[in-house]
Amino acid sequence: MSAGSDDDRARFASVVLPHLADAYALARWLTGSRADAEDVVQEACLRAFRGIGGFGGVNARAWVLTIVRHAAYSWLGKNRSAALLMVDDLEAVERRELSHGVPVDQSETPEMAMIAKADAARLEAAIALLPVPFRETLVLRDLQGLDYREIAEVTKVPIGTVMSRLARARRRLIASIGTDEPKDRS
Amino acid sequence: MSPSTAPDDPTLLVHAYLDGELDPAHALELERRFASEPALAAERDRIAALRQVIQQQLPREAPPPGLARRIEAAVGIRQASSQPSWRALAASVLVAAFVGGGASWLVLRPGPDSVADTLVAGHMRALMSSQPTDVASSDRHTVKPWFNGRIPEAPRVVDLAAEGFPLVGGRIDVIGRAPVPTLVYRHRQHLISLSAIPGGQGLATPQGQIAGYNVLSWIDNGITYWAVSDLAASDLDKFAKAFRAASP
Numbered sequence: 495m496s497a498g499s500d501d502d503r504a505r506f507a508s509v510v511l512p513h514l515a516d517a518y519a520l521a522r523w524l525t526g527s528r529a530d531a532e533d534v535v536q537e538a539c540l541r542a543f544r545g546i547g548g549f550g551g552v553n554a555r556a557w558v559l560t561i562v563r564h565a566a567y568s569w570l571g572k573n574r575s576a577a578l579l580m581v582d583d584l585e586a587v588e589r590r591e592l593s594h595g596v597p598v599d600q601s602e603t604p605e606m607a608m609i610a611k612a613d614a615a616r617l618e619a620a621i622a623l624l625p626v627p628f629r630e631t632l633v634l635r636d637l638q639g640l641d642y643r644e645i646a647e648v649t650k651v652p653i654g655t656v657m658s659r660l661a662r663a664r665r666r667l668i669a670s671i672g673t674d675e676p677k678d679r680s
Numbered sequence: 681m682s683p684s685t686a687p688d689d690p691t692l693l694v695h696a697y698l699d700g701e702l703d704p705a706h707a708l709e710l711e712r713r714f715a716s717e718p719a720l721a722a723e724r725d726r727i728a729a730l731r732q733v734i735q736q737q738l739p740r741e742a743p744p745p746g747l748a749r750r751i752e753a754a755v756g757i758r759q760a761s762s763q764p765s766w767r768a769l770a771a772s773v774l775v776a777a778f779v780g781g782g783a784s785w786l787v788l789r790p791g792p793d794s795v796a797d798t799l800v801a802g803h804m805r806a807l808m809s810s811q812p813t814d815v816a817s818s819d820r821h822t823v824k825p826w827f828n829g830r831i832p833e834a835p836r837v838v839d840l841a842a843e844g845f846p847l848v849g850g851r852i853d854v855i856g857r858a859p860v861p862t863l864v865y866r867h868r869q870h871l872i873s874l875s876a877i878p879g880g881q882g883l884a885t886p887q888g889q890i891a892g893y894n895v896l897s898w899i900d901n902g903i904t905y906w907a908v909s910d911l912a913a914s915d916l917d918k919f920a921k922a923f924r925a926a927s928p
Contacts, residue, residue: 503757508891511748512910515808518743532747536754543755554892555910609729614737635699636734639869642701657692664695668726671733 502546509549510542513558516638520559523633524566526622530573538565556644563630563648570626605672612671620670628663635660694724698731700844700868742808795855795877796897796906800890802853802862803873803908812871813849813864823850827861835861835876836903838926845872845919865919872909872919878902887913896920 498506510517517538521531538561549557612620621629630649634640640648645656690713696702697710714721806812815826820837827834830852839847848864853875862875879902887896894916896907905923909916 498755503755506755507752507757511751512804512892514743514748514751515740518747519740522741528744532744535743535747536751539751540754606725606729609726610733612733612737617734617737636731637738637740641868642696642699657696658689660699661689661692661695664727664730668730671730672726 498543498546502543505546505549506539506543509546509554510539510558513555514539516555517558517562519638520562520630520633521566523621523637524563524626524630525569525574530569534565534569535562537569538562541565553644553647556640556647559634559638559640560648560650608672609668616671617667620667623670624663624666628659628666631656631659632663632667636664690720691723694720694727698724698727796888796890796895798855799853799862799873799875799906799908800893800895802875803871803893804891806851806864806873807871812851812873814851816849818847818849820847823847823863826850827852831859831861833878835863837863838923840865840919840922840926843918843922843926845922867909867911867915867919870909870911870915872907872911872916874923875906875908877904877906879904887917889913898924900924 514535517535518531521534521538522528525531525534538558541564542558542561545561621632624632627649631645634645634648635642642653642656645660646653649656651659690710693702693706693710697707702710714724815823817823817826818841820839824834824837827850835850837847837850841847845865845867848866848871850861850863853860853862853873855877860875860877862873865872865874887894889895893908893910894913896913896916898905898920905920907916907920907923909919911919
């Protein structure tokens with residue numbers, strides 16, 4: 495797989511390789527496994543190399559993450575199709591909730607102290623249980639630091655959808671780590 | 681779905697507020713609501729607590745060491761296989777610089793010992809290690825004394841949290857054989873490495889790009905400062921202005 499000019503290789507080295515850590519992190523959160531994340535990143539990098547001429551030169555990280563997300567979705571489609579099936583249902587729920595407005599729910603108000611003392615294992619488990627669209631939005635924002643506009647670009651949805659997904663992802667996490675017993679959401 | 685309904689939901693605005701996505705007018709309006717609506721203020725505190733605990737508990741995991749090498753091999757970038765990945769990355773910076781030849785200052789300062797190359801490599805290495813700093817503290821009164829024991833002259837350390845660039849810590853990079861103090865600041869999730877080198881010269885053009893990272897240099901009081909980050913050039917410029925304007 496070494497077709498491509500030296501120029502392509504140089505461009506790949508300066509555009510894609512600096513974002514390898516971000517690429518790997520996103521792939522790991524989407525696939526849920528380190529080994530699968532490596533496969534996904536490798537596949538994504540080959541796609542990026544082939545498409546390096548199409549990079550517009552503006553936001554290399556968002557461009558790389560978009561390709562990684564594509565590769566991860568292909569992988570999920572082959573290996574975890576159930577995870578993607580849920581996405582359609584979720585969109586319906588999102589639409590319904592949005593059209594009715596989302597109340598500040600008073601019944602589920604965990605203490606800040608409970609939230610603050612969650613450990614890494616509990617947080618990881620709670621994030622892993624989030625439906626894929628919520629999970630990727632949260633990961634891109636809270637773990638990778640993309641702003642809303644960049645997340646909209648990577649996940650191909652309007653900013654309003656980014657906002658509502660992020661709010662739902664965080665609300666689910668708060669509900670799940672803010673209680674004494676880990677909540678079973680499966 | 682229509683995004684136009686989103687801003688009507690106050691909780692969505694709370695998230696946007698904490699994420700620094702609200703314009704000042706809306707932020708002020710929301711702050712007034714926090715004062716009069718305890719439920720909304722409590723929601724803000726919970727979200728802030730969640731964001732903070734995620735930051736603390738889930739540091740970014742470095743990719744496995746062989747991954748960069750395998751990818752480079754797959755696309756035909758050859759590297760000596762014994763090199764750790766950050767060296768491979770630093771080397772590919774040079775490949776990019778020589779082959780691409782886009783950065784005009786490289787013509788003036790060629791060669792693998794170029795200060796900017798070394799600093800970008802140091803920044804990359806820091807990003808890929810589990811800890812981008814040797815001393816991690818947002819308190820300049822902790823960071824500055826840490827340097828005092830290790831190098832002849834501690835750098836100027838200023839607090840830029842109010843400007844949106846909180847201090848993360850410091851480390852020592854090595855250029856040639858000289859230890860160089862590097863401060864690490866943060867803007868959103870982007871890290872900025874700021875190295876201070878006594879005397880010397882900056883970039884021939886003060887701003888450039890290496891391997892996708894923006895590099896900015898300026899000279900102040902006989903010290904050459906070098907800022908390296910994946911921040912947008914305009915944000916890095918803001919950082920430099922804030923640093924120069926701040927009193928220690």
